[in-house]
Each structure stands twice: as C-alpha cells, then as structure tokens.
Amino acid sequence: MKAEVAQQRSLLEVATLDAELSQIAHRATHLPEREAYESIQAEHNAVNDRLATARITLEDLDAQVSRFESEIDAVRQREDRDRKLLSSGATDPKHQSDLQHELETLQRRQSSLEDSLLEVMESREEVDAQLNAELQAIDALQVDRVSAQQALDAALAEIEQARQQHLSRRDVLTATLDPALSALYERQRAGGGPGAAALLGHRCGACRIEIGRGDLAGITAAAEDEVVRCPECNAILLRVKGFD
Secondary structure (H helix, E strand, O other), X not given: XXXXXXXXXXXXXXXXXXXHHHHHHHHHHOOHHHHHHHHHHHHHHHHHHHHHHHHHHHHHHHHHHHHHHHHXXXXXXXXXXXXXXXXXXXXXXXXXXXXXXXXXXXXXXXXHHHHHHHHHHHHHHHHHHHHHHHHHHHHHHHHHHHHHHHHHHHHHHHHHHHHHHHHHHHHHHHHHOOHHHHHHHHHHHHOOOOOEEEEEOOEEOOXXXXXXXXXXXXXXXXXXXXXXXXOOOOOEEEOOOOOO
C-alpha cells in the first residue's frame, strides 16, 4: 500500500490523538476528585447506618421507659390501695398482716423497677448523645460532599472539554485520510494495540521493541510513500521526520 508522506503525518497525529484519548478515558476513572468524593460518600453512608441504628435503639429504650413507668405506676396505685385499707381499720389482724407484707414486697418491687428505669434512662441519654453527634457529622459530611461533588464535576467537565477537542481534531484528520489507509489503521487498532506509531530510531513506537538489522534495513530502504509494518506488533510504522 502507498500513502503520501502528508497522509502518514496525518495518520501519526490521529494515532497520537487516540493514545491521548485513551489516557483521558483512564484519567476520568482515576480522578483524585472522584476518590475524594467516594470516600466522603462512603463515610456519609456509614454515619447514616449508625444514625438509623441509634434511632432504632432509642425507640426500643423509649418503649422500655414507658413499660417501666407503667409498671411503677401500677405498683404505686396498689400501694396506695393497701395503705388506705390499713388506715381504715376495716380489716382483721390477719388481713392487716398480709397487707403489710404485700406493701413491703411492693416497695421492693418499686425500688427494683426504679433502678431498672434509671439504667434505661442513662442508656437512653448515651444513645441520644450519640445520635446528636451523628447528626452533626451528617451535616458536616453533607457540606463536604457538596464541595467534593463540585470539584469532581469541574474535573470531569475539564476532561470532557479535552476529549471533545481531541475528537473534533480527529474527525478533521480522518476526513482527509485515504479510506484504505484509514481502514488498515482501524483494523490494526481493533486488535487491542496502537494502530500506528512512528519509527523511533531502531525501535517501533507502538511496541517499543528494537527492530532487527535485517528488518530495519528493509524498512529504511522502502520508498517514503510505502506503508510499512512493524515486524513485531504489525503496527503501521510511520517514517515521519521529527519523530525519530
């Protein structure tokens, strides 16, 4: 295949643009701004999980507080009733003794319930403090997340601008390429490596392998408009001055 030097130079620029486009795509997925945002988002999710757990725990503790308060109220009502019976004098001595014993039992029960209620309320205070701390953390993380998102959006916008500029220039260049040369280049690229590269001294600019003397002699002896290939990777070798 033949290709004028100007065509080869244009193809080399296309290959350079494609390499830079690959770098741009890689950069877009490895931005430090993305890592920062994802780190903040992960922490935000973790705090949200802890917050949800704290709220569930508070609901459970509130239910325990209500239960203990209800039981304490019931014990007090029973105590009031027994005391009224005792003070009324309307009961026989055995019944009075039973009431006195029941009052002592009720007092012990009330004391035990109040101790349990106090423990639950102390636990509730601790969980409530934790919940408030998590709420403050959520507020701070939300501010950080917004800033991180803005930084990520700006970085992505910059990358997209560069990508569009490269694509626009590529479109201009490929429109001037001979269809057969362009097709050969695209077929080579489809294999996964660079479709074309400059001949850099004794090395292929695509695979970076040094070309043997025999092959190199044949390449350098070929007419300047002859399309030559790397004997190692089969990429189009472009003998363009200024790139060796």
